[in-house]
Amino acid sequence: AHAIETRGPSRFADAAHAARELAGDFHLVAGQDGAEAQPFLVGGFAFGDERPEAPEWAAFPPGRLVLPAVDARIGFRAAGVFAPQQVVERGTQEITVEVSLRPRAPEGYSGAVGNLQYSAKIEPTTIDFGESAVLSIELAGAGNLPLVEAPALWPSCSGCESYPPEEDSAVIVDDTGIHGARTWRTTLVPREWGEIELEPVTLAVFDPSAGHYRQQTVGPLRLVVNPPPPTPAPSPADESASEPSTPVEEGTSPVPAVGGAPVPWTWILGALVLGLLVGGVAPIIAARRRKTALPARRTGESPAERARELQVALERWWLDARMRSKGKNLEEEMQQVRRDLEEVRFAPSRADHTETVVDLEERLRGLMRRA
Template structure:
């Protein structure tokens, strides 16, 4: 009997599989077909017995636009022992203007099979035709939790939805940052969608978008005696680029929301914010040493290392740190300097953050110094300035003096010949050698002169090769050294070599090639993003070595 039961179940399963293998079909519904310009309708596309993943094409939407979806779902039902599967795609659509509207024909493609619906007509009327709740039994709750199930709806409360721009200040000085926020204030039960119609744009301003948080949380605010849930939808930090009355243009968005419970019909409205105006005052005449810094910013200077050997280089750094218009500040025009040092164009490193606190971080400029002479050098002080908006005046800062100790190279020892010692026993031997020389036919002085000449020649060749090798020596590669770092090492070596090479007879002829190599090395060092330039740096290294050998 148990075996018979198993066979019966197997037969039922086989029948269900056969039943589920019916041909796919398509159902398209639009509810309601008559709705207001402020309402949204539900467009549902139902594919029965799909044999794969359906691809939906809504076709032409006449006087309609999609404002939500698609949301997808899968159904599996058993009717009289037969299994039925269906996949649904749900869209929310809204009318563009009052008048006739239509959907489709809708086309669905499944593994080479094409299903096509009929045209669905609709009508868009003015205002909203969302059914109002009839008067009758009232619930003790603001929203009846069982109203949707029992068809007893409470009177619809009118929801307020407002789009506003909020500035942290409306009067600034030229260069002073402003935090601009676009906020959505609503009394509705929930926000279903948000789409820009006129996205934020700020002509006349330097603008940087603040990245939104992973999760947007609302806060309760009160405006004109009404309590709203406020959501921040966009944040920008702005810096004015000119004086006068500077406009912050209005923005516009299309917003979908529900007035009551989760099952209440969705409504879609468009809201705009008015244009705002910020008064931008000019700064007073700038002192010498001002590079455009505005805010709570400070300059500092440092030198590393503070003691070097003659022929080496040191790096002088100027750092600007704090909160203000950091990205718009130019490199310092004045540096602590000395006539006894060669200087090279500075390189920059930035670490800047833009968030709800504004613009803050630091910028560092570094300049390479190569002393011309040994000794203790003093880099003369300079005065830089920052405009402080809170005080309404410039704050000057003195950098320096900075001291650098350059050790002289060690003295080269002078070789001294040792005096010959008298050897009484050597004289007879020398005399014997001189006496014997004529017998061998070769004078000994000739052998001595020849050996001396060969020694001098070999020593000169070795000295020349060693000097030449030292002359073109480049710093060795360090493990993990990036192409930009290697380019900096090559540029420093090239510039040090040029200090001596330019005074040589061929220096003038090589200057053009030296300057070209220097520009190419700087291009690698300051390339945007510092991409991989390994092959370029290797080629430049060969060219630098070749140039040094030709000097």
């Protein structure tokens, strides 16, 4: 047995530090040489961290782990200056832990050990084309939550772009062990509309009480993407020039008198050709201009909001431009503009993106003109 005795205002911290140093006396009995080190759990805690106030997990090879008994003797005085000194004695029993070799991990395992459960959801479940949705995977329960990595597999769709996941942690360490939840979130941007199904994936948790892995399936998840609003039909071009009408005097007939000068047939044919050109070409030009037009800026609009409007305009334009030969040659440049817009929308930093959005707007306008 070992004894610890401390005094003074820092007696409890000193006792904890001394106990941590004594933990270095634990030893393995009948270990398997060369075996891969594996995590183990004793009452929700493990040993090996440099900070005695924050017990964490440590890795040990298979075998028998023996933690020696520890006795603590702590002296203190009451509030009064002349109060007699008092002594508190505490002790622990020797602890023996059998560390066994963990089976080979299956696909979808990210280091979760304990009574843990995976779940997944997508929010919102209905979005407009050009918008984004957030896919979340949560791991909750009791176990080695601080050491679990981000999920190895995610529900996904072929027509979606995703971003690196962000994490929220709500882990509690108390007398009952380590418990709580960790959540990973990633942003999805669909490249097509309609009902999209995110395929299910199978994740794994190692159950130490049963000695094997428990596989858990999350998904499938469904996301509805509303189509973009239809492009307004072009208004009829009213650009044909009209000859000024000659005023008709009172008492005269607008019909030319018999024997007047005949209208040349070349003038009639020319007028017909001009009418066909104005009526056929002008609507096409107007429609193309309407498709390449960018939405007007709104007062007080943030860079992220403006980037969203520009990306919606980009996606609508690309639906038509990709079918033309010039548009196909611009796909790589279009992809770069799309990525830069999404960076402003979904991954904003502390920098001011006002000038960046202005530059992206000019790049997008030039891209549309060249198609």
